[in-house]
Amino acid sequence: MKHLAWFKSVYAILRIPFTVYYKVFHNYRYKKYKPENKPFIVLANHNSDGDQFMVGMAIKGHMxxxxxxxxVRSGFGGKLxxxxxxxxxxxxxxxxxxxxxxxHRRLKEGTNVCMFVEGNRSFNGQTGWISPANGTLIKNSNASLITFRLDGGYFRTPRWAEYARKGPEFGYVVNExxxxxxxxxxxxxxxKVIREDLNTNAFxxxxxxxxxxxxxxLAENLETVLFICPKCKAIDKLKSKGDMFSCTCGFCVRINDYCCFEPQSDDSFDFVNVYDWDMWQRDYIKENLENFRTAYVDKPILKHPGQTLNRINITKSADMINTGVMELYSDRLTITSTDLAKQNVFFLSDISGFSVTKKMTIFFSTKDGGYYEIKSDMVRTGVGYLMLYRYLTDRDYV
Known part of the structure; x- marks a missing residue:
């Protein structure tokens, strides 16, 4: 590969300060590992933005x-x-x-690769769905496979949280x-072995x-992932402030240092943690799916102002198309300009892929080859849009 010596040198040099930083400031504890075979592909679970550095610290060799x-699209930083x-x-x-x-091309050239196999950080602490395409990838790679587990990262930097916590993180090779x-x-x-090796529930x-x-x-921005009230069943009425998470109906819980809930109102509450609540809201949508389909044809299920729709050219800057109010109906997603002069309509049946990055930035692709991003000026759920899109189009949300 062209410039391989350069990339290996940069990797070796940067490993030193990153090792010091993550040991000291993240309390990262890991087991060093020297791979027995090359080239290799590392598959790991994903809980924090620094996971790549923590995997790189533990496994000897450039990846x-x-x-x-x-x-890579983010201006100077992306170019760097x-x-x-x-x-x-x-x-x-x-x-x-x-x-x-x-x-495949890089493995064929004899270099090593690392991929976070879920494709996304966990919102609720449970390892996400691992596609069978990964088994096909590994089978055809002519490389060895290393599975790597990361624990504790969900609690230190919950994907939905505004602020990081202080606490340990751990990393180790499961199998080669x-x-x-x-x-x-x-x-x-x-x-099957990839799923078994990397499956973990943080709680x-x-x-x-x-x-x-x-x-x-500790509760700040929890509404980006939990958006249905277990008491009144209202959608998008939950708000966080400090350590408290409450609904307009009076329901309220506090989140503690173990990322678990403590009821603050007199209401009965069956959820210990984010995972329990998230699984309940998934079941609630599935059980009431027909009502969502019929009752929200002309009124939105979710509605948020301050949204910017961009068309993305891969590796290039995004082109702004519209800014205004985003609304999700049972059959379509719309962005309407603040002055009502322009509206972009995307029928759910025409959307071929849908994802969320960071806390709430939405990415989706359309069957005609379009690739779009929706950024928000306000705190709002991204998970809710993703979950509803998948259920309304008869896809499971995993």
Whole structure:
């Protein structure tokens, strides 16, 4: 590969300050690992923006990382990332064929690759869905497979949170599978071991390792992931302030140093943590799906002002199309300009992929090849739009 020596040198040099930083400021504890085979591909779970550095600290040897396209699209910073690391680009909310081809190309050249197999950080602490396409990727890669687990990151930097907490993070290799071993396995068997090695529920892990994660304003921005009130069933009426999370109906809970709920109102409350609540709101939508389909044809399920719709050219700056109010109906997503002069309508049946990055930035692709981003000037749910899109189009939300 052209300039490979440069990328390896940068990787080796930057590893030193990042190792010091994550050990000291993140209390990161890890087991060093020297791979037995090369080239290799590392698949890891994903809980924080610094996961790539923590994997790189633990595993000896240079790796190219798979990164979301919005990272390399961010002005000077994006150019710097390309210059120093040359990541493999993955488009959020779009097909991954070009990403898979690039992974194969780099492995064929003898270089190593690391990918966060869920494609997204966890919102509720549970490892996300791992596509069977990963089993196909590994089976056809002619490389060894290393599975790497990260724990504690969900509590230190919850994806939905405004502020980081203080507390430990952990990283370790679960297994290494040689090329010979992988050749003897089917694609389904490979997918199965990836899922088993990387599956974790942060709250179940915490029961066995009860670390405190102290911080300020622990509930801030929780409404980006939890958007249905368990008491009155209102949608998008929950708000966070400090450590408190409440609804306009009077329901209120406090979130503590273990990221668990403490009821503050007299209402009965069955949810211990974010995961429990999130699973309930998924079930609530599925159980009431027909009502969502019929009752929200002419009125929006979700409505938020201060939204900017951009058309994305991969690796280039986004082109602003419209800014104003976003509304989700049972069959369409609309962006209406503040002066009502312009409206962009996207029928859900025409949307082929939908994703959320960071807390609430929405990415989606359309069947005609369009690729779009919706940014928000206000705190609002992105998970809600994603969840409803998937259920309303008869897809599961995993």
């Amino acid at each position: 190219f990382f798979v990164a979301s396209e919005h990272i 990332v390309r210059f120093l690391a040359n990541p493999i680009i993955r488009k959020k909310g779009a097909e991954a064929k070009s990403t898979i081809n690039e992974i 599978y040689s090329q010979d071993k992988l050749k003897s396995m089917s694609e389904d068997e490979i997918t 179940e892990w915490q029961k066995k390792h009860p670390h405190r994660y102290k911080g300020k304003n």
